[in-house]
C-alpha cells in the first residue's frame with residue numbers, strides 16, 4: 001500500500017470551529033454509481049459495525065445500500081468479510097477506545113484473510129488525533145473516510161481495491177447534499193429519515209459540530225418522498241432524524257420549518273411518526289400543537305436538558321435556563337397531559353458544585369422524566385470544555401451519577417406502574433433480544449414492551465394488555 005501522506009486528505013477540526021454560519025442553503029446533487037464501481041463487489045462480502053446514534057445507523061444503511069449496488073453481499077462474520085467497515089461515534093472517549101481495541105484485534109484476522117479491506121468512517125474519522133493514530137499504529141486500516149465523504153465510498157473502494165492504495169479522504173467542509181442514495185434498511189417495520197445534517201449550536205462539551213459540519217436541511221420534497229416510499233414498502237413508522245430537528249428549514253428560509261415538515265409527513269398517512277433530537281433553544285410549541293392535531297405523530301418528546309443549574313447551562317453554551325426548560329415542560333404537559341418526556345443529563349461538568357448537582361436533581365423531580373440518558377462528563381479533545389479544568393474527581397462524578405440514576409429509576413418505575421392494566425398499541429419489532437420466546441416493540445408512548453402472543457406478529461401493530469412494569473420496560477400479552 002502507498003503510504004505517501006501527501007496523497008491523503010486529512011481532517012482539520014479547527015477549520016470547522018472557525019467556519020462561518022451558512023447564509024445560503026447547501027446545493028443538492030444526485031447520487032450516481034460509476035461504471036468502474038459497479039460489479040466491483042461481485043462474489044465478495046461486506047460487514048458494517050455501527051456505533052452510536054440513529055443518524056449513524058442510517059448512514060450505515062446508506063453504505064450497505066451502496067455496497068449491495070456494487071455487488072457485495074452482507075455477512076455477519078468479521079472473518080469472512082472482504083470489506084469491513086467501522087462506522088464510528090466520537091461522542092465519548094470510551095467508545096473510541098473500544099473501536100481502537102477492536103481494530104487492533106483485527107491484525108490477526110487480516111493475516112488469515114489477505115486482501116481484506118478494513119475501513120474506518122463516521123465521526124471519529126473527522127478527528128486529527130484519530131487519523132494520526134491510525135497512520136502511526138494501525139497499518140491494517142486501508143481506508144479512512146469522513147462524514148462528508150460517505151457518498152464517495154464506491155469510488156474510494158475502487159481506489160483501494162484496484163490500485164492497492166491506502167486512502168484517507170476526510171473533508172473538513174461539508175459539500176452538497178447528496179440525494180437518491182441507495183439504502184438497505186436494517187428494520188422492516190420502521191425507517192430512519194435524515195431531515196438535516198450537522199449542528200450549529202456548539203455546546204462547549206460536544207464534538208458533533210466539528211465532526212458533522214454545519215446545519216444543512218434536506219429539501220422538504222426529498223424528505224416527503226422518502227417517507228412515502230417507507231409507507232409504500234409497508235413500513236409503519238418514520239423516524240425523522242437531525243442533531244437539532246427544531247432548526248430544520250432555517251437555512252432554507254422556511255419559517256417554523258420543522259413543524260411544517262412534521263405536518264406534511266403526517267399527511268402522508270404513514271401510521272407513526274417520531275423525531276429526534278429536539279433542542280430547548282429552538283423548540284417551538286407549535287410542534288406540540290401539531291402532535292395534538294395529528295394522531296399519527298407519536299406523543300413522546302426527547303428534549304435534552306443536560307443540567308438543572310443555570311451557571312452550568314451557561315458554561316455548556318446551551319442558551320436557556322432551567323426555568324425556561326420548566327416553562328416548556330409546563331406548556332407541553334398542559335397541551336398533552338400524558339406525553340412521554342425523556343431527556344439527556346451530564347453530571348460532573350467542570351466546576352459543578354454539590355449545589356449545582358442538586359439543582360439537576362430538583363429539575364428531574366419537577367419534570368418527572370419517563371427516561372433519561374445520563375452520563376459522566378468526559379472531555380472531548382478540540383472542544384471548548386476540554387480547555388476547562390476537569391476538576392471534579394472521578395469518584396465524585398460516579399457518586400453523582402449513581403444518585404441521579406437512582407432518582408431517575410424511581411420516577412420511571414412509578415410512571416410505568418400507571419400503565420399496568422391498560423392496553424397499548426405496540427409496533428412489534430420481532431423477538432426480544434434477551435428472550436427469543438417473547439416479542440418486543442414500542443408503544444405509541446415510546447415504552448419498550450415485551451409481550452407474548454401467537455406467531456406472525458412481527459412488523460404489525462398489536463394491542464397488548466400490560467401486566468407488569470419495570471423501570472424501563474413493560475410486560476404484557478397480545479390480545
Ligand code: SF4
Nearest residue numbers: 199201202203206208
Ligand atoms: S445541540 Fe449541542 S449537544 Fe446537540 S449535537 Fe449540537 S452541539 Fe452537540
